[in-house]
Amino acid sequence: MAHRWGMAVDLDRCTGCEACVTACRAENNVPTVGAAQAATGRAIHWMRVERYWEGEFPDARLKFRPVLCQQCDAAPCEPVCPTYASHHTEEGLNAQVYNRCIGTRYCANACPYNVRFFNFFNPIWDKPLHLQLNPDVSIREVGVMEKCTFCVQRISAAEIQAKADNTPITDGDLKPACVQSCPATALVFGDLNDSESAVSRLSRSSRGSKLLGDLGTQPKVTYLARQSQA
Amino acid sequence: MHTDSYGRFLRWAAPLVVALAAVSSCRLAEEPPAASVFTPAHRTIGSAVNDFLNIRPAPAQPFPFPHKAHLAKGIMCTEYCHESAVKGPIAGLPSVKTCMICHESIATDRPLIKTVADYQKRGIDIPWQRVYGYASESHVRFNHAPHLRAKVDCVTCHGNIGQQTVAERNVDLKMGFCVNCHKSKQAPNECLTCHF
Amino acid sequence: MDRRAFIKVTAITGTSATLANCGNPEHQLIRFVPDEERVPGVAEWKPGLCPLCSAGCGLLVRVMEGDAEVLRGGQTGVMKMGLAKKLEGNPAHPISQGKLCARGQAAIQLTYHPDRIAHPLKRTGARGSGQFQEVSWDVALAELVTQLDGLAAAGNRQSLAFMTGPSTGQRGELVSQFLSRFGAPPALSYEAFGDEVLRRANLMSFGRSQLPTLDLPRTRYVISFGADFLGTWNSPVAQSAGYGHMRQGRSGVRATFVQLESRMSQTGANADEWIPVRPGTEGVVALGLAHVLLASGLRPANAAGRAGAVIDGWSSGLSAYTPAEVERRTGVVAARIERLARELADQRPGVAVIGGAPLAHTNGLAAALAVNALNALLGSVGEPGGVNFMPQIARPGDTTRSRGDQPPTLARMTADILAADRSPVQALLIDDANPVFTAPPAWRVREALVKVPFMASFGSFIDETSVLADLILPDHSFLESWTDARPESGAAVAVATLAPPAMRPLHQTRAMPDVLLEVAGRLAQPLSPALPWQTFDEMLRAAFAALPAPAPDADAWSSAQQQGGWWGAPAGNGLQIVPVGLAAPLKLADPQFDGAVAEYPFHFLPYPSQAFLDGRLAHLPWLQELPDVMSTAMWSSWVEINPQTAARLRIAEGDIVEVASTQGSLRAPALVSPGVAPDVIAMPAGQGHETFTRYASGRGQNPMKILAPLTEPETGALAWAATRVRLSRVGGPTGELILFAGGMAEHPNVRR
């Protein structure tokens, strides 16, 4: 049975520690652009933790919300790409094919979540920081878009392994970097086609909703609302 | 009368054009990225153009390696020298250690073997050059193991390397080549199969 | 490199990098024969230990083959070797439980940092000039040995001082043994945001000189007094894991979480109820809650046991802490106090926790005792869902930590040095500490250190302290050496984490414990009989061999190497500690502040930054570019100001403001935040380094440099929340404040 990878984000568990943000950077060779570029809006964060203030002191409240590529089933970024660099795979992932990308940046405009990032310059790593680079992940050059891939390199490796061992991927074995590091287990990843997988059960939760769901993008990431007595 | 006036115009305009050309070229002649940083950028415009046109220099090997002779001795590629091909994505180039496993005792008197032994002594590895490989802007993440499991023979992608004494690239691993094979074998043809 | 060079990087498509070894061989380095055989492209997972804080999280290190530039026999070349690629939590480890925090994820950059010290260095220029010259290890070690022998010969062995970071493992053990054998005073450990006050309080209330372990997974009510236990305090990963479970891990049960503090921390942002409280009065609230519980007969006074007995007026029902009185002193409404008390009584098991700023006042110890007493009153001590103390493995000859007698403090040492005309400290060894950066200016640490004749550092980077050293003996990175830790909190079982080297050293560095052992052997009167080990791993082996074997067939040492440590119930039921009582019960005094209210109207509240803690991590680019989750600031430092205050002083976001205390002033961009009280100015620590690698040097401001030297009298710990400041706008935005986010509110434009 084909997989359909999805994620659930429990906002009641998320503490805003941003372990996911650094984990993603470490796993996916996301470059740091430096202060000067960051100041002009060129920082790249495939995963970000949004924070929204409500109310004023002393009744101020704060909400955290991890935002990554929602891997939409009806992704606005896909039809607009003139070269199929952004397209839908059989497993429902929003592929970003770097080598096919010519940098129209149309996908980034179309994406309602602003989770797509552009390489304004060639990335650089001050040696020997480059020795940390993950050999399983591409290094994106100037002029191409990039975004969260659900750690496709891990998915691919797991599927190749499963094929070799001729055993299915057991739920919970395969985790993107963000999910693996999340201390509060606010992020859960798995196969939505497996109705018993943890992610499927959470996605059915009454607290569940989709980010900007009314846009009809049909995301594969489900957000579980934060409960509170207050 | 107007003809020579055109001439005057050209004589007048030419220096301007030259000047602008000069400006642009000197901008292009900026120094390549510092050696202290790692970057996917090309070192020179030339290498950029070569990659764009898929022109790659032929690998220059330190000394000939008779694949044929070794195969004839029944030394199978993925059993001794490129054994990691069956375990993972990369076939790898054997280090001088691997050579000396056998050549500690075998054919030690041959001049080439002496050179190999000498490398071993100096603790320096033989600078073999990769023959096959993808330009990294093609973002191909090739994995040997599954291909071998699928019984794809080495020669399919590496040609008659077994017959060569100095390894040469004689199969052009263009995307069409991969795609056709995947099609014929009903292997997945999704972009993400290879590009990520 | 600066970003100009960055711009210069030619842009025309593609990578030549990975093709480097495909094609023409010219301008390539020679390739050494690899020392190790490994399958290229296939990952291997090795146990590790996160070195960044004392939580001691166990790691799994992903090691893959790569080409590293190495020096072999004076020749630079490329060698295939195993390289650490990624850090994950070790699922088997009781504390990290397979998880890792943002800082831990970035720890790997310590190893590959471009400004790591690659060779031993000897100072050539004046102290602090940062001029060093490379020397061989033989020269460096000889130098150190001569110095130590000199002290011994001159008969003032006690003039050797050793400054360490918080090391809970055999590394610390080795240092203290080295010192005691040599005849020097015990090592001095200084942490700006340390927890000495809480340890002392726990010792007095419960007879345990260690940080508490909160049983969050089983609790139903958490009331936290300023403890940033999900961010930077104590054992964040373990506590976050517990938090996740306490919120949604149990079907039908969701614990309530109340946070009291004067500046909303990342932890406070997660609270169901966030209650601002006047700085330094957190203890009053705790006693107010206790009063209601006692007065309303919800709990009997004697339930608190000794924890209550050490509080003045406890037995008589804390008559001075009626809700009305508490409201007057703390600003927390009386009715709210009563409601909270009732909730505490009803929703059990509950737990109260105190940490951070409340302890950093002159009355910090009393506040901690108050919260301890509250816990005891609730019957949450040592109970499921309450406060527990992690079993400790008894150490032979471990005295300093167990008996609460005072180790030397930084303040006292510097004072002594500056007072005497001949420094009582003749030689100073520094390992993993940067007091020059984190100490308040009044302690004049830099001056004092300059006055010390000989100073050697084991640091891997040139920071404000090691730049003063005469000799730098660079340590291995934690991934290149044997490491261990025995954390004091975070799990229900005793834990001794162990990590063999995950990769070979990149540079010409040596593990500090090995250096210490070698020096011990090379001294004129060798300490080797007392320190019988050649290398650190031998010492570790001895230490682990002493532990009970996990299984009859396996020994603790080898199994610890495989699973990344030893954990379980220690033999002899843990560490026996003699509780320290009090002559008379302690009275919760009003906090003292430096600076007159009239002249300095604002409380100044520095706090350990989410990314850099006290600043020791400001040199990691990943953490610099990590948007602070509350402010979304990258590569910056800032001053948090309440919107009303900002409006009153005509301060807009990004404006440069001046914050001045009696100790000095600093200028930093303003950040308007609804999460800070109108009379409080908050500022993250961590930035403002003068010299700390290319990424941190000259970036932002260091709040510590305007702190007053007030301390908590009992422990001598710095009362870093006790400074008052004045605030003024000095200029418009300079672009120093780099924010990742655009908007503050989720629905800013809804017409109502």
Place this chain on the structure above:
Amino acid sequence: MTGDTPDRRISDDLLRPLLTTSARFYVLVAFLGAIVAAGLVTWIFQMYQGFGVTGIRWPIFWAFYVTNFVFWIGISHAGTLISAILRLVNARWRRPVTRCAEAITVFALMIGAMFPIIHLGRPWLFFWLVPYPNQRGIWPNFRSPLVWDFFAISTYLTGSVLFLLLPMIPDLALVRDRTTGTRSRIYGVLALGWQGTTKQWHRLESAMQIMAIAILPVAVSVHTIVSFDFSMAPVPMWHSTIFGPYFVAGAIFSGLAALIVAMAFLRRLLHLEEYLHPVHFQNLGKLLLLMSLLWAYFLFAERLTVWYGNEAAEMAVFEATQRGSFAPLYWTMVVCNFVIPFPILALKKLRTIAGCVFASCSVLIGMWLERFLIIVPSLGHKYLPYSWGTYRPRPVEIMITISTFAAMALLYVLFAKFVPIISIWELKVGMHPPHPVSAEESEEAQQLWRTQP
């Protein structure tokens, strides 16, 4: 015939720019050429350094370049559309206007079509937009509006070029006959062996009719498709049904303005006062007035519905443009596109040549701002406020923008230098009894072209 017939004079006047070259021409060409060259160098610089030398940032990934793209494609609606309409309704006053107009179309299109390439992150791969068979078996994504753009613009360009060239043939033949040597030979080739036989006239006439009819739907579709680049994406205030007609109207609006300005310049530079009369400007001015009203109506319709609908995401953009950081630009746009041109063009007294030119310049500024304000505020205020951003252009973008205006002027000047900018034969025919030309008339017409040196 004596050499003093009015026809003769027309030919002399209108061919003068071709036959004699003033120093002013060289200065102008050199000046414009320098700017254009500087623009090219800037673009090379951008490709070499990386796109980051522009002001583009997360999340505003389109700005100046796409603004210019839409603007110039809009300008291109000057000619073809206008001249085609005027031809079809057979407006007499059109005769001196049409060629200027059609030239604008061709050049504006050429420039506009450059921008989708300039704004690419990897321009050297632009050919992936072109469908061509390849071993990979990969085609462009025909669902992408950018690919539609490619087809629409290339079609429109081809059509417009034909539409410009066809009626040039007789005049090119005239030049051929009036010149000697190399130039005569060159124009001879261009004139495609035109002899002015009745047959050729009829062919030409019918070809013109067909093109005039064919070009209209193409022109309309082009700017509709350009508008689809925006309205197809779920971006606040882009995703609107009104965009198609709105953009077409805006295009004709700016196109007319450009035409008026261009004509005024030619009139002054080439001394064509006798041929470009105030009445021409009057009439174009009336058209411009109509478009101004239409544009204002569209703007009103768009803004009102957004405001009344009060949808959170759209209101964010609405606020930013109406009251927020973009308000100054927004209200400048309103003033330039309506407040200034309306009275000038409405009052006969003000609708002088100077008046029309002034109004047109203001409209050009206003319409450029309109394109900018459609693109940037929306991208800067998408759904999640956390990801909002602001945009500031950098010298690179500004330089390239300026150079495109210079390029337009340069191409136009050169065109006017090598081709009679006013259709000579159409003027002449205009002065003779109405069409269809009778046999002897066409005989006479042919006489006109047999000119002795």
